[in-house]
Amino acid sequence: MKSKLYELRADLLLLSVAIAWGVTFLMVQDAINTTPVYAFLFFRFAIASILMFFIAFKFLNQINKKTIFYGIILGIFLFSAFATQTFGLSYTKSSIVAFITGLNVICVPFLAYFIFKDHIKRNVLIATFIAVIGLYLLTMSGALTIGKGELLTLICAFLFALQIIYTGKFSKEVNVFLLVLFQLITVTVLSLGFSLLLDNVTFNLTYDYAFFKAVLITAIFATVYAFLIQTYMQQFTSATKTAIIFAMEPVSASIFAFLAVGELLTNIQISGAILIVLATIIAEVKFKSLSHIFNR
Template identity: 30%
Template sequence: MKLSLRGNPVLAADLTLALVALIWGAGIPLSAVLARGLTPLWAVALRMLLASFFLIIMFRRTITSSSARDWKISFLLTAVLTAVFVSMTFGLSYSTASKQAFIGGLNVILVPLFVWLFYRKRPPARLFAGAGLTTAGLLVMGFTPGMEFNFGDFLSFIMAVSYALQIIGGGFCARRVEPARLTALHIIMLSAVLTALALIFEPLPQISDFTPKICGALLCVSLCNTILCFNMQFRAQKKTSATHAAVIFSLEGLFGYILAVASGQDPFHLQGALGGLMIIAGMLVTELDGVTTRKK
């Protein structure tokens, strides 16, 4: 039996989201380069500013022809992503990256709960099962014995909640604003908000900070991890459910782990491999429902 992606738009959308997760996972080392070379808020602010620069060049007419309604709907994502980046940035000041990944992964199970709450429609049990299995896999990958929770971990939980809302909001907004327009408008607003916060909370970067390595990382994450991935995400989320998107996006951490091990940056751990297999199993459980179009 031949499987046609053209005849199965939901599966095609899911594969697109998996590609987004792969690109985001591959971008984790680049984000680490920026985090080591720049202060946290300036790292994300400059990423968005550079992305905004390219978006204005590429979509100038799209941006200038946008209605007040387009800007208002796009601002919903701006507000949510501001919460994601701020809670992530300050959470890392009091916690660790591994603990943040551990707690942030809870967004996978939060998405179907929020969908149920907002839309008054219970997602299929299979999606809950897949999300639960994926969450368990993320917890296995991120858990370390003796782990203690502090204020930074609370901020990481806020990040998980905000990221869950971003996934739901992405689908909601993409059905009301054309994806390229939505990408441009919300990133432009996000760059303005993050730059203002960086000016308030952090010193200005020095010219000497912008080494070729930092500039290259900024260019890559701005073009690929920001412009390309958000546009792909919004186009795909018009065809698939928020719960499905959350489960697929959980592959980001797995892809990042695989690439880190393959490049020699991190050692191989059986615990990480077991968690990764559970994540894949969770995604396959949700894909069993992929023969029908799901929109929440």
């Protein structure tokens, strides 16, 4: 019973992460209209790394090679996912990128099974497929073809899936605070390198209100808070349920867009959002309970 309460608390806090990412989506979109993507990522993760350093300060004496190695692995997965997603946006529509990125929800259970032989619960598997249908209805606004952009984004989905799976494994073996710290530092270093290589500017930016607002809010809530909660709470829940819960990100982004700028959803998109919410509920309920409900 106690473990179930821990799992429910973990799932609710992971839901808050999906909401944080969704709420900051518009902010990031506005910021990268005037700031190169990798330069923005560098500043976002650099500030997050500094904040995380002070949070993890009292655990610095526990640093070891294993923690650093695990943090670097997670950081490489995370940055590579951002990079492939960004390149994918150069070749195809953002709605298609959003949908294919969301396919990590179906990659996670199968990769977890093939890599670690993790058992997939029936209700979670059902929830996974419902979430994919919901993502399609919510995000898609064009025909899905297979081109360079789609392939890059599919790689992105696999990388996000790997980041979720290995976060769940690594968080049980080393200090969570240090693991997050080295993950964020890795993304910072890689973002700086890519920015210097590919962006027109890295430091000579327009440091206006929109930039500082986006960088600070995403660094605090969408990075430090989000990855600390994800890493800590994945000790108590499965990677597959985490992926399903994270599918709530576009739902929260759509709700916030409606509240902030009056952006309306179509009936099909609303249906998709409802399916994603339904998927997160089904993932929490045992299959026997579902059978009992439907047989009444």
